[in-house]
Amino acid sequence: MPMKLTKFAFASLAILFLVAPLIAILPLAFTSSVILTYPIPSWSLRWFEELFTADAWRRAIVNSLIIGSGTTLLATVLGVAASLGLRNRLIFFRGTMRTLFLLPMVVPAVVLGVGLQVLLAGFGLTNSYAGVIIAHTVVAVPFVVVSVTGALAGIDERVELAAQSLGASPTTVFRRVTLPLAMPGVLSGAVLAFATSLDEVVLTLFVAGPNQRTLARQMFSSLRENISPAIAAAAFLFIAMTLLIGLVVVLSRSFLAKRR
Amino acid sequence: MAEFIRFDRITKFYGSLCVVENLELDIAKGEFVSLLGPSGSGKTTLLMMLAGFEQPTSGDILLDGTAINAVPTHKRDMGVVFQNYALFPHMSVGENIAFPLQMRGMGRAEIAERVARALDMVQLSAFAERRPSQLSGGQQQRVALSRALVFEPRVVLMDEPLGALDKQLREQMQLDIRDLHRRLGLTIVFVTHDQSEALTMSDRVAVFNKGKIEQIGTPRQVYDEPATRFVAEFIGETNLVEGVVEAVQGEEASVRLTSGAHIVSAVSGTVATGQTVYLSIRPERVDLTEIRGGARNCLETEVTDSVYQGDHLRVQLHNAAHPLIAKLGRRSREFPPGTKVFAGFSASDCRVIAP
Known part of the structure; x- marks a missing residue:
C-alpha cells in the first residue's frame, strides 16, 4: 500500500512538473491588466480581441496556418515516400539512411537555420512562404518518418504479396492496401508535422521575412518589445489548437481501429 | 503426361546460400502436387518463385509452354493461400473476396453474384459483412481459400495453409480442399512439412531435402518404395x-x-x-x-x-x-x-x- 501511494505521489509530481508552465501562463490570457504579471486584477477577453484585431497578430495567425498546412502536406508526402523507401531490404546502408532522415531532430536548429538561409538565398527563396515551408519541412520530416515507419512495420508483408497475387499492380497495392493500413501512422505524422511547424521559431528567424511572421515568431518578438498579455492569449490559442488537433487524431484513429 | 508447369533447372541463391539447386519438376494440368520437406529445404522458395515473389538465380519457369520469369506477380493469374491467411484486415469478408474480381475490372452485379457464390461454397454466407478479425482461424482460412479461387486462377498455390489450425479442423480442411480440387479440376501446388497431410491430399508428392527433390511419386510410391534414406525416415516411421x-x-x-x-x-x-x-x-x-x-x-x-x-x-x-x-x-x-x-x-x- 505505501508503495502504491509513493507511485501515485511521484506520478502526480511528474505531471505537475510538466504542466506547471502552462498553468502559470494560461490564466494571464484572461487578465484585464496591461502587464503580464500576477495578481490578476479582473477577468477580461480584451487580449483575445487584440489578438484578432491587431494587424500584426492576425497576420501571424494566418501565416502560421498557411505555413503549417504547406509544411504538413510537403512533410507528409516526403516522409511517407522516405518510409516506403526505407522498407526495401535491398537498400544499401539502410540503418545509416534511416539515421540520416532523423538527423534534423538532433542537429542544433541554429546550425540548420544558418545552412538553410545560405541555401535558400542561393535559390532566391528567402523571405518567401515557399522558403519557410521548405525550412519547416526539413525539421518536420523526421517526425513523419518515425511515425510512418512504425506503422509500416506493423503491416504483414504477406498481405501485400497476397494483393499482388490477386492481380493488383504495385500502385494499386499501395493505394488499396498499404496506405489504408498505414493511415493511423500517416495521420499522427501529419499532426506532428503541423505541430512542429506551429512551434518552430529558430529556423523562422533565419529564413522568414517580415511578411512570413508566424504566431510563434510574433510571440518571440513581442516578448522583446513589450511583454503584453497578448502573448498569454496567443499561448492559449496555441494550446487550444494543439489539443484540438490531438483530439481529431485520437478520434480518427479510434474510428479507423473500429473498422478493423 | 503433358506438363502445364515446368521448372527447368531452377537454382536460387540467397547471397552465397544455395536454397534450390538445379531443380527439375513438371506438373500436369489438374494435378495436385505437394512439396514436402523440412523447413529450409527450399520448398517454400520454389513456391514463391512460381508466384513471382522471388526470382530464380538461374533457370526458367514455364507455364503452359511459355517462360514466365519476366511476368510480374499481378499478371501471373495464380491464387496464393498463405499460412497466416493474409486477409486484408481493413476490408470485410465480402470485400476481401471481391478484391481479385475488382482487379479484373468486373462489373458490380457480376462481382456481387460471384462473391455470394464463393461465400456459399465455403458456408460463410452469413459472414460477408464481418471483418476478418471477427472470424475464427478456420473461418479465416476458408475466406482466404475462396478469395484465391473466386477468380478462377490458372494455378492455386498453397503455402502451409493449414499449419495454424488445430488437428481436427486441419483434417477436415484437408478433405475439403481435396474435394474442391476434384470438383473444380484445379491445378494445385501445396507446400507442407506435414507428411500425413501430403499423403492425404496429393496426386503426387515431391520430397524436398537441402534444395533438391529426393523423390517424386504417388503417396503410395513415396511411402512404400522410398528411394533414399531421407525419404524413408521423413515420411512415416521406419526401421x-x-x-x-x-x-x-x-x-x-x-x-x-x-x-x-x-x-x-x-x-x-x-x-x-x-x-x-x-x-x-x-x-x-x-x-x-x-x-x-x-x-x-x-x-x-x-x-x-x-x-x-x-x-x-x-x-x-x-x-x-x-x-x-x-x-x-x-x-x-x-x-x-x-x-x-x-x-x-x-x-x-x-x-x-x-x-
Missing part, C-alpha cells in the same frame, strides 16, 4: 537396418545383416553385390509370433518395451545387433518385456536403400 548385399535377383536382393541373419528384400534402385545398404522396414508391416512363423523374413528378437497407444500397440524389440519397432493392430495380444518373439515380414514390406 533402418544396416546390411551387406549378398545377391541380387530381379526385383529382390538378399541382404546379410550385421547380426548374421539373412533378409530377402525388394529393391527399387540399382545395388551391387557386396555393397553396404540400409533396409527400411515399416513398423506396421512387422508381425510378432512366439513360434517361428511362415513369413519370408524372420528375426529372432526380445521385447524390451511395449506401449499401448489406443489405436495400436507399439512394441520395442531388440535383436543381437539392432533395435526394431513394431506397431501392432488393436486386436494384438500384449507382449510383456522379456518375451522372446519372432519378427516376421515379407520381402515386399522391406526395401533396400543405397546409403
Whole structure:
C-alpha cells in the first residue's frame, strides 16, 4: 500500500512538473491588466480581441496556418515516400539512411537555420512562404518518418504479396492496401508535422521575412518589445489548437481501429 | 503426361546460400502436387518463385509452354493461400473476396453474384459483412481459400495453409480442399512439412531435402518404395537396418545383416553385390509370433518395451545387433518385456536403400 501511494505521489509530481508552465501562463490570457504579471486584477477577453484585431497578430495567425498546412502536406508526402523507401531490404546502408532522415531532430536548429538561409538565398527563396515551408519541412520530416515507419512495420508483408497475387499492380497495392493500413501512422505524422511547424521559431528567424511572421515568431518578438498579455492569449490559442488537433487524431484513429 | 508447369533447372541463391539447386519438376494440368520437406529445404522458395515473389538465380519457369520469369506477380493469374491467411484486415469478408474480381475490372452485379457464390461454397454466407478479425482461424482460412479461387486462377498455390489450425479442423480442411480440387479440376501446388497431410491430399508428392527433390511419386510410391534414406525416415516411421548385399535377383536382393541373419528384400534402385545398404522396414508391416512363423523374413528378437497407444500397440524389440519397432493392430495380444518373439515380414514390406 505505501508503495502504491509513493507511485501515485511521484506520478502526480511528474505531471505537475510538466504542466506547471502552462498553468502559470494560461490564466494571464484572461487578465484585464496591461502587464503580464500576477495578481490578476479582473477577468477580461480584451487580449483575445487584440489578438484578432491587431494587424500584426492576425497576420501571424494566418501565416502560421498557411505555413503549417504547406509544411504538413510537403512533410507528409516526403516522409511517407522516405518510409516506403526505407522498407526495401535491398537498400544499401539502410540503418545509416534511416539515421540520416532523423538527423534534423538532433542537429542544433541554429546550425540548420544558418545552412538553410545560405541555401535558400542561393535559390532566391528567402523571405518567401515557399522558403519557410521548405525550412519547416526539413525539421518536420523526421517526425513523419518515425511515425510512418512504425506503422509500416506493423503491416504483414504477406498481405501485400497476397494483393499482388490477386492481380493488383504495385500502385494499386499501395493505394488499396498499404496506405489504408498505414493511415493511423500517416495521420499522427501529419499532426506532428503541423505541430512542429506551429512551434518552430529558430529556423523562422533565419529564413522568414517580415511578411512570413508566424504566431510563434510574433510571440518571440513581442516578448522583446513589450511583454503584453497578448502573448498569454496567443499561448492559449496555441494550446487550444494543439489539443484540438490531438483530439481529431485520437478520434480518427479510434474510428479507423473500429473498422478493423 | 503433358506438363502445364515446368521448372527447368531452377537454382536460387540467397547471397552465397544455395536454397534450390538445379531443380527439375513438371506438373500436369489438374494435378495436385505437394512439396514436402523440412523447413529450409527450399520448398517454400520454389513456391514463391512460381508466384513471382522471388526470382530464380538461374533457370526458367514455364507455364503452359511459355517462360514466365519476366511476368510480374499481378499478371501471373495464380491464387496464393498463405499460412497466416493474409486477409486484408481493413476490408470485410465480402470485400476481401471481391478484391481479385475488382482487379479484373468486373462489373458490380457480376462481382456481387460471384462473391455470394464463393461465400456459399465455403458456408460463410452469413459472414460477408464481418471483418476478418471477427472470424475464427478456420473461418479465416476458408475466406482466404475462396478469395484465391473466386477468380478462377490458372494455378492455386498453397503455402502451409493449414499449419495454424488445430488437428481436427486441419483434417477436415484437408478433405475439403481435396474435394474442391476434384470438383473444380484445379491445378494445385501445396507446400507442407506435414507428411500425413501430403499423403492425404496429393496426386503426387515431391520430397524436398537441402534444395533438391529426393523423390517424386504417388503417396503410395513415396511411402512404400522410398528411394533414399531421407525419404524413408521423413515420411512415416521406419526401421533402418544396416546390411551387406549378398545377391541380387530381379526385383529382390538378399541382404546379410550385421547380426548374421539373412533378409530377402525388394529393391527399387540399382545395388551391387557386396555393397553396404540400409533396409527400411515399416513398423506396421512387422508381425510378432512366439513360434517361428511362415513369413519370408524372420528375426529372432526380445521385447524390451511395449506401449499401448489406443489405436495400436507399439512394441520395442531388440535383436543381437539392432533395435526394431513394431506397431501392432488393436486386436494384438500384449507382449510383456522379456518375451522372446519372432519378427516376421515379407520381402515386399522391406526395401533396400543405397546409403
